Amino acid sequence: MEAASRCCGQYIPRAGMSNTILIIEDDETLRLTLLGLLSRKGYEVQAAACGLDGLALARETRFGLILLDLRLPDIPGLEVIARLHEFEEDALVVTMTAYPEVRTAVAALKAGAYDYINKPFDLDDLDSLIRRAFETRQLRREVEWRRAQAGGDVVPGLIGDSAAFRELLETTRKIAAAGRVPALILGESGTGKEHIAQSIHSLSARAAGPWVTLNCSALPEGLLESEMFGHEKGAFTDARQAKKGLLELADGGTLFLDEVGDLSPALQPKLLRVLETQTFRRLGGSKEIRVDVRFVAATHRNLPAMVRDGGFREDLFYRLNVGSIAVPPLRERAADILPLARHFLEQAALHLGMASPAIQSEVMSRLLAYRWPGNIRELRNVMERAAILASDGVITVEQLPFGHAPAPARGESAATAGEGAATMSLAAVERQHILRVLEHAAGNKTRAAEILGITRLTLRTKLREYELRPGAGEGDEDGFQPVKN
Ligand SMILES: Nc1ncnc2c1ncn2[C@@H]1O[C@H](COP(=O)(O)OP(=O)(O)OP(=O)(O)O)[C@@H](O)[C@H]1O
Numbered sequence: 001m002e003a004a005s006r007c008c009g010q011y012i013p014r015a016g017m018s019n020t021i022l023i024i025e026d027d028e029t030l031r032l033t034l035l036g037l038l039s040r041k042g043y044e045v046q047a048a049a050c051g052l053d054g055l056a057l058a059r060e061t062r063f064g065l066i067l068l069d070l071r072l073p074d075i076p077g078l079e080v081i082a083r084l085h086e087f088e089e090d091a092l093v094v095t096m097t098a099y100p101e102v103r104t105a106v107a108a109l110k111a112g113a114y115d116y117i118n119k120p121f122d123l124d125d126l127d128s129l130i131r132r133a134f135e136t137r138q139l140r141r142e143v144e145w146r147r148a149q150a151g152g153d154v155v156p157g158l159i160g161d162s163a164a165f166r167e168l169l170e171t172t173r174k175i176a177a178a179g180r181v182p183a184l185i186l187g188e189s190g191t192g193k194e195h196i197a198q199s200i201h202s203l204s205a206r207a208a209g210p211w212v213t214l215n216c217s218a219l220p221e222g223l224l225e226s227e228m229f230g231h232e233k234g235a236f237t238d239a240r241q242a243k244k245g246l247l248e249l250a251d252g253g254t255l256f257l258d259e260v261g262d263l264s265p266a267l268q269p270k271l272l273r274v275l276e277t278q279t280f281r282r283l284g285g286s287k288e289i290r291v292d293v294r295f296v297a298a299t300h301r302n303l304p305a306m307v308r309d310g311g312f313r314e315d316l317f318y319r320l321n322v323g324s325i326a327v328p329p330l331r332e333r334a335a336d337i338l339p340l341a342r343h344f345l346e347q348a349a350l351h352l353g354m355a356s357p358a359i360q361s362e363v364m365s366r367l368l369a370y371r372w373p374g375n376i377r378e379l380r381n382v383m384e385r386a387a388i389l390a391s392d393g394v395i396t397v398e399q400l401p402f403g404h405a406p407a408p409a410r411g412e413s414a415a416t417a418g419e420g421a422a423t424m425s426l427a428a429v430e431r432q433h434i435l436r437v438l439e440h441a442a443g444n445k446t447r448a449a450e451i452l453g454i455t456r457l458t459l460r461t462k463l464r465e466y467e468l469r470p471g472a473g474e475g476d477e478d479g480f481q482p483v484k485n
Contacts, residue, residue: 021130022063023047024054024080025096026073030119034067037123038130051075055083058091065133066093068113070104078104081111092137094129096121128393132355135393158195159343161450162335164328172196175323176203182275184260184320185298187327190377193298194258196327200296201254209253212246217262225267226283235284247280251291260320261301261312272316295320330372330379334440335450337367337379344380345395348387357390362397365436368451370402431466434459 048054070077105116230245
């Protein structure tokens with residue numbers, strides 16, 4: 001993974017492969033112009049005047065991006081793409097082509113080019129195309145990395161990098177494998193409880209069986225009871241036909257009882273009985289029906305407190321709580337914020353039919369500093385909104401609902417938090433961001449490195465580079481202190 005780009009936003013060229021561009025262009029004026037302009041923007045640029053020279057350079061160096069003219073004096077651009085892919089499968093190629101050659105450009109896309117730009121082009125357009133290309137590559141890498149990390153045992157759709165998240169996955173896997181043992185998932189609204197419940201089902205031996213959900217707070221008591229247990233014909237005025245309940249429909253699978261804390265006192269003992277015996281009667285029925293159902297329940301309520309106050313039966317609580325999972329709020333697993341933000345942004349961009357926008361470094365700081373009372377659901381909404389409002393392929397603070405009111409990180413003044421990156425040098429932005437993340441992580445370098453998406457060693461190097469030298473910070477393994485200027 002190109003970790004460095006995660007901390008400062010892809011729009012700022014970084015050291016390493018994601019910073020390197022090869023231009024293959026025979027028109028000398030254009031070649032030299034591009035070389036000069038892109039170098040000034042901070043990219044490391046090399047150039048070749050023909051296809052074969054370009055291929056030779058690409059063999060020597062792995063470039064982050066290749067800008068390729070399709071009409072070259074020696075070999076056709078399409079052939080350059082084909083040969084390139086022989087030794088570098090995931091080479092990112094953007095073709096440059098004159099207007100009448102659009103069809104060739106399309107052929108280039110089919111041959112594996114990432115995108116094309118028509119000549120003559122506006123340099124700003126080229127610049128944003130380059131930024132998007134790098135961002136796409138970054139996302140692809142992250143997906144690959146996550147797959148590799150998970151060793152193929154990834155839980156579908158669940159994103160997260162924090163130690164708390166990994167622990168959560170581990171518990172989920174263990175409970176999924178524990179036969180018909182009931183599970184109780186506790187956590188604030190929007191933390192992903194339903195997602196975890198679904199994972200318990202899909203990772204369990206009953207994954208091929210039905211997954212049935214019942215929201216205990218959505219229906220009045222009578223209706224909820226008939227939904228759960230079903231009814232016989234004539235059981236009540238409107239019961240013109242017998243109807244199976246969700247318990248029967250979930251036979252052989254999992255029944256998810258969402259908001260179980262809202263289950264009425266009258267229904268609680270009825271649920272307890274099914275949990276204990278796996279048998280029940282339909283409303284108005286006399287026949288005992290036996291099912292094989294695994295119960296997974298969730299609530300955002302403080303169930304132990306409800307048990308103490310008499311609002312929830314103790315025996316039912318203990319029965320459900322055999323497999324117990326506590327989902328931490330997002331603010332307690334900061335390392336998940338950026339991977340989730342990128343994920344939701346990518347999803348939204350896909351949905352909107354646009355390339356995934358880059359995230360400005362200031363935006364990342366704000367996302368990390370915000371407390372997320374609505375948890376992951378709120379983050380998803382914020383990123384979807386930002387994707388819609390994004391201009392020039394970059395998400396800026398203006399697109400955050402809390403962008404105008406600075407949300408400073410702990411221990412940081414609002415004035416510093418509001419300082420715009422636009423007037424700062426690249427090094428100053430990076431230094432400030434590292435400082436914020438370190439503060440956010442209470443000086444813990446391992447955690448800070450995790451949030452920044454870099455190794456601890458890289459973080460140490462940067463601390464030295466920016467003269468943020470180890471001291472005796474609170475909560476730090478070996479402490480850090482910014483050197484006073
Ligand atoms: N780890 C995750 N990775 C990706 N998306 C997630 C993750 N956790 C939650 N989400 C997404 O966040 C949103 C909220 O999750 P979910 O509905 O599971 O939360 P919840 O805790 O059940 O909320 P509530 O208590 O309000 O019912 C959903 O869109 C879900 O897909």
